[in-house]
Amino acid sequence: MSEWHVFSGSGEQREWVLPEPPPWRRFTGGPLVEPPGADWWEHRPADLERALAYQPTAREVELVNVAIYLRRPLLITGRPGTGKSTLAYAIAHELGLGPVLRWPITSRSSLQEALYRYDAIGRLQDVNLSGEPTVSADGIGRYLQLGPLGTALLPYGKPRVLLVDEIDKSDIDLPNDLLNVFEEGEFTIPELARHSTPEVTVRIDPKGTARVTGGTVRCRAFPIVILTSNGERDFPPAFLRRCVRLELGQPDSDRLAKIVEAHLGPDLRASASDVIDAFLARRDGGELATDQLLNAVFLTQFTPDASRRELVEVVLRHLSDEG
The missing domain is CATH 3.40.50.300 (P-loop containing nucleotide triphosphate hydrolases)
Incomplete structure (x- = not known):
């Protein structure tokens, strides 16, 4: 955090002073x-x-x-x-x-x-x-x-x-x-x-x-x-x-992994690399939102490994897809 920053992005609450305005x-x-x-x-x-x-x-x-x-x-x-x-x-x-x-x-x-x-x-x-x-x-x-x-x-x-x-x-x-x-x-x-x-x-x-x-x-x-x-x-x-x-640009793989960990914890992050890779590959072919990735990763903890590919296909549909 730079000394002049009021907002650090750390998520940690602290005492701060509002700087004088122009x-x-x-x-x-x-x-x-x-x-x-x-x-x-x-x-x-x-x-x-x-x-x-x-x-x-x-x-x-x-x-x-x-x-x-x-x-x-x-x-x-x-x-x-x-x-x-x-x-x-x-x-x-x-x-x-x-x-x-x-x-x-x-x-x-x-x-x-x-x-x-x-x-x-x-x-x-x-x-x-x-x-x-x-x-x-x-x-x-x-x-x-x-x-x-x-x-x-x-x-x-x-x-x-x-x-x-x-x-x-x-x-x-x-x-x-x-x-x-x-x-x-x-x-x-x-x-x-x-x-x-x-x-x-x-x-x-x-x-x-x-x-x-x-x-x-x-x-x-x-x-x-x-x-x-x-x-x-x-x-x-x-x-x-x-x-x-x-x-704001599209988050890369490293930032997506951090987002997954922040929302769902380190265990799901560790097991979600294949879902993140699938998300990135599908994002190149159409519009996807990050919350779709979070939905897919969340569901993987309840589904067997054999169903993961099918699950990704269902949840990671391009936003422009109809039907």
């Missing part, structure tokens, strides 16, 4: 919001397994630290199954930053849903039932829930990790829509801004709350934003200029 990336949100408790991993064992098993390269570690120092999103491009999204869990675990805030992207995803959701119908129904003509600003907070991006922009003392997964599947305008939020580190909730109440409590996922001052959510520590892309489209130059970019 002058143009300083944010002044407040008052500070309490981070999630350290025991959250107990409730998300699958996330913990992903975090501990990830095997980052020196290049990946370097660029994660560049993004942390510059307070810029990290755009990771690579084929499916190369570990793009898993890196976010490794960062969150090692640095003790709470659960990953995940925003899975589809063609219908919008900036609004990632910032907050407002239940206007629920509010209207409650007003009608209560007989009161209006609901106070603090009462409106019951109908507002911050989304993953909105939660990431709360004024935490240390950054939260936000995973924007498969952004290349978004509507063509979404990357540009994100530019202003990423630049300013804040957003306004109009439903609150029009009221005079200085602070309003809103809901955050899964069951927490946070206070919003003046109708504006403003970060203190810019979140560690991991954007993943399968390389299915190009992004606008203005968007790329504001990102640190990392291209």
